[in-house]
Amino acid sequence: xxxxxxxxxxxxxxxxxxxxxxxxxxxxxxxxxxxxxxxxxxxxxxxxxxxxxxxxxxxxxxxxxxxxxxxxxxxxxxxxxxxxxxxxxxxxxxxxxxxxxxxxxxxxxxxxxxxxxxxxxxxxxxxxxxxxxxxxxxxxxxxxxxxxxxxxxxxxxxxxxxxxxxxxxxxxxxxxxxxxxxxxxxxxxxxxxxxxxxxxxxxxxxxxxxxxxxxxxxxxxxxxxxxxxxxxxxxxxxxxxxxxxxxxxxxxxxxxxxxxxxxxxxxxxxxxxxxxxxxxxxxxxxxxxxxxxxxxxxxxxxxxxxxxxxxxxxxxxxxxxxxxxxxxxxxxxxxxxxxxxxxxxxxxxxxxxxxxxxxxxxxxxxxxxxxxxxxxxxxxxxxxxxxxxxxxxxxxxxxxxxxxxxxxxxxxxxxxxxxxxxxxxxxxxxxxxxxxxxxxxxxxxxxxxxxxxxxxxxxxxxxxxxxxxxxxxxxxxxxxxxx
Amino acid sequence: xxxxxxxxxxxxxxxxxxxxxxxxxxxxxxxxxxxxxxxxxxxxxxxxxxxxxxxxxxxxxxxxxxxxxxxxxxxxxx
Numbered sequence: 001x002x003x004x005x006x007x008x009x010x011x012x013x014x015x016x017x018x019x020x021x022x023x024x025x026x027x028x029x030x031x032x033x034x035x036x037x038x039x040x041x042x043x044x045x046x047x048x049x050x051x052x053x054x055x056x057x058x059x060x061x062x063x064x065x066x067x068x069x070x071x072x073x074x075x076x077x078x079x080x081x082x083x084x085x086x087x088x089x090x091x092x093x094x095x096x097x098x099x100x101x102x103x104x105x106x107x108x109x110x111x112x113x114x115x116x117x118x119x120x121x122x123x124x125x126x127x128x129x130x131x132x133x134x135x136x137x138x139x140x141x142x143x144x145x146x147x148x149x150x151x152x153x154x155x156x157x158x159x160x161x162x163x164x165x166x167x168x169x170x171x172x173x174x175x176x177x178x179x180x181x182x183x184x185x186x187x188x189x190x191x192x193x194x195x196x197x198x199x200x201x202x203x204x205x206x207x208x209x210x211x212x213x214x215x216x217x218x219x220x221x222x223x224x225x226x227x228x229x230x231x232x233x234x235x236x237x238x239x240x241x242x243x244x245x246x247x248x249x250x251x252x253x254x255x256x257x258x259x260x261x262x263x264x265x266x267x268x269x270x271x272x273x274x275x276x277x278x279x280x281x282x283x284x285x286x287x288x289x290x291x292x293x294x295x296x297x298x299x300x301x302x303x304x305x306x307x308x309x310x311x312x313x314x315x316x317x318x319x320x321x322x323x324x325x326x327x328x329x330x331x332x333x334x335x336x337x338x339x340x341x342x343x344x345x346x347x348x349x350x351x352x353x354x355x356x357x358x359x360x361x362x363x364x365x366x367x368x369x370x371x372x373x374x375x376x377x378x379x380x381x382x383x384x385x386x387x388x389x390x391x392x393x394x395x396x397x398x399x400x401x402x403x404x405x406x407x408x409x410x411x412x413x414x415x416x417x418x419x420x421x422x423x424x425x426x427x428x429x430x431x432x433x434x435x436x437x438x439x440x441x442x443x444x445x446x447x448x449x450x451x452x453x454x455x456x457x458x459x460x461x462x463x464x465x466x467x468x469x470x471x472x473x474x475x476x477x478x479x480x481x482x483x
Numbered sequence: 484x485x486x487x488x489x490x491x492x493x494x495x496x497x498x499x500x501x502x503x504x505x506x507x508x509x510x511x512x513x514x515x516x517x518x519x520x521x522x523x524x525x526x527x528x529x530x531x532x533x534x535x536x537x538x539x540x541x542x543x544x545x546x547x548x549x550x551x552x553x554x555x556x557x558x559x560x561x
Contacts, residue, residue, distance in 0.1 A: 161491040161492055161495070162491045162533060164533065172542075181538070181540060184538055185538045187538075188534065189533055189534060189538070190532070190533060190534065190537070190538065190539075191538045191539070192538075192539045192541070193538065193539065193540045193541065194541045194543050195540060195541065195542050195543060196543045197542070197544075215543065290533060293491065293495075293529075293533075294529075294530060294533060294534075296495065297494070297495070297498065297525075297526045297529055297530065298526065300495075300498040300499070300501075300502055300522070300526070301498075301522060301523065301526045303502055304498070304501055304502050304505055304518075304519060304522045305519065307502070307505045307506060308505060308515055308518075308519045311505070311508060311510075311512065311515060312512070312515070315512050
């Protein structure tokens with residue numbers, strides 16, 4: 001038994017590991033002489049980044065619970081990289097393979113003897129498969145969000161009128177960070193930016209961004225802005241993330257995005273309140289909002305000023321119209337009063353003078369006659385002297401009495417010299433073209449138009465003749481000579 | 484909405500009211516100067532608030548160390 005046993009052992013081939021691995025490798029080559037297509041999801045991509053070749057795993061998931069049910073190691077040899085890059089370009093310029101994307105690779109099945117593990121040597125890939133899967137994935141997320149009513153949730157938040165307090169989510173010191181701040185600073189508005197550093201690519205994006213959104217929501221921010229620099233579509237896919245999308249949707253603050261994409265929008269963009277293509281554009285949008293508010297303020301200010309000015313001008317026009325009217329009517333009244341006064345003064349002076357002259361004349365002739373008679377009496381009749389002595393004082397007295405009573409009458413008449421009464425008595429008043437009372441012949445020139453004021457009206461006449469009063473001539477007599 | 488916005492909104496509302504009054508000539512000529520003065524004041528305050536400060540950047544590392552204060556000149560926005 002023992003020998004037999006030994007025989008079995010000695011007869012059976014004993015492999016070294018190298019022999020075994022090489023043999024299995026041979027079988028594999030025999031079984032898979034040409035390339036085959038394998039589909040799966042990339043995991044642990046480029047875990048040995050320092051090597052020339054790129055290693056990773058392809059993984060198959062249970063579609064019901066997303067758990068991995070099978071894995072295989074895969075490698076992209078350095079010599080294959082260029083070919084892969086060409087295919088990747090068909091998806092999008094700058095597209096990079098990374099974890100979680102679904103791929104369909106053309107590969108050789110091989111075994112690497114030093115490790116004994118079999119692996120897939122990637123020769124090429126089907127870019128359209130990946131493209132479709134990305135789109136499908138994105139579509140699935142969008143549909144789920146839509147079903148929950150989350151696509152519009154952040155959009156219906158009221159936009160702050162003056163969004164100066166900005167919660168910024170991006171990676172510190174990145175181009176996006178600087179572009180954004182530069183644009184805000186150039187506006188010269190008092191923006192207050194609060195920055196939370198977050199990774200903008202890789203597995204950590206989800207965690208960093210969600211946390212930052214949560215933190216900002218505990219503060220009185222006006223708006224949250226998520227920005228990143230330009231990147232490939234596959235980098236953008238970090239924002240086709242259902243958790244980020246939910247965080248945005250449930251944010252109580254409006255969220256703006258500027259994720260630097262050229263063509264497609266990420267799910268985050270679609271859920272956000274407002275999306276812009278670039279960080280600079282996102283900053284410009286904020287500046288525009290503030291500027292818009294200021295412009296509206298100024299428009300209102302201008303409008304208020306203009307309307308007020310026109311109201312005041314209108315008021316002023318009304319006032320100056322009123323003033324003109326007042327001046328005109330008061331001027332009229334003043335002129336009327338002046339005319340009345342002038343004619344009254346003229347009349348008074350004229351009648352006054354005339355009365356005085358007449359009185360003096362009377363007195364003169366009276367005293368003259370008295371003196372004369374007295375002399376006669378004294379010369380002619382000395383016997384009558386006694387009689388004269390008796391009668392003279394009486395005579396004298398009666399003469400003077402006469403004159404005095406005449407004076408009294410004159411003064412009564414003078415007091416009664418109301419210009420209107422004077423006019424009514426037949427006197428008239430002549431005014432020159434300027435309305436001045438004419439008192440002297442020198443005030444009248446040939447051809448002048450004079451206004452004659454009568455008690456019941458006015459008449460206008462032209463001077464056709466004039467004559468100066470001769471000495472001792474009665475002015476009233478001139479009339480006759482003229483006629 | 485933060486308290487700040489409400490105030491910016493209030494300013495806009497008040498200006499709208501003043502403008503409407505003036506447009507419909509509901510303002511007595513004696514009150515007009517007051518209304519215009521008020522409008523100019525509001526605009527000036529808002530502009531000052533928005534334009535006066537330089538941009539400020541704060542880094543938030545782990546969490547906000549303290550509550551971010553409301554604007555110190557908030558009473559201006561009334």
